[in-house]
Amino acid sequence: MKTFIVLLRGINVSGQKQIKMADLRSMLEKNNFENVRTYIQSGNVVLDSKETAIPLLEATISAAIKATFGFEIPVLVKLKGDIQDILKRNPFEETANNSDKRLYYVLLKTAPDRDLVKAFETERYENEGFSVASDCVYLVCNKGYGNAKLNNNLIERKLKVEATTRNHRTMLRLVEMGETL
Template sequence: MKTYIALLRGINVGGKKRLPMADLRAMLKDMGFLNVKTYIQSGNVVFQSHKEDTGGLEASITEHIKSSFGFEVPVLVKTKKEFENLVMGNPFTDSGAISRKQVYFVLLKKTPEKERSATFGRETYANEDFTITDHCVYLLCKAGYGKAKLNNNRIEGKLQVEATARNYGTMVKLLEMAS
């Protein structure tokens, strides 16, 4: 049995795509997942399953949300080890920036095309630093994520890959919950 972390994009934001976490947990338990736990209202889930195909898990969860709640939500599923590697790969380790909630992870659903990554990697943004990998764009938003020009939507547009953003604190908390 493996431990997984699922991240749902764009739920419970601005009154749209309302999905109570109790209902999400119940749906995932009905799907046969074990030890289902959620963290805050933005679609962060830790669960266990005998299934080994993260792509299949993503598709299955997406379809169940659509049939149960009536809307589509991009879902990203990572193994505990993959998630740990993402957290450990963060290049922005300044404790002050972390405590000021300036460090973000934009997790990519698939590896972006090399040319797109290279072109995007040459861009610059005031008060923002970033590093692109095959699975994540690490952000340092010196003026805060709410004021950042380089946000989830822009990254999706530049790389042409579905993505979802989480702050450093959420990433660490999910990893703790998976342990």
């Protein structure tokens, strides 16, 4: 049994694709996931599974959401240890220590093409900094993520990968939830 962090993209935003967390937990438990815990209303789940193949987990959860709630959404699954590694590799540690409200993680479903990364790394955005890794784009948004030009949609378009974004506090909380039962 391994602990996974499941990130759903685009639920409960502006009245679209509504899923109550109690209903999400129930659906996941009916699909043989154990110790299912959710964090806030934006699709953050920590769960345990005997299945360890991440693509299969993503497909299973995606299909269950479609069958239960009637719509498709991007589903990204990471091992708890992978999230811990992403946090440890954060190149903006000073920002994390001083103002975690400015630090964001764009978690990538697959590693982006190196040529796309090279082209992207030449771009500059006022009041924003970023660093690209194979599984994450680290963002510092000095004026807040809501005002950032460098956002999830832009990163998906530039790197041609599916992604979802979480703030530093949420990432820390998800790891913490994965360690406690």
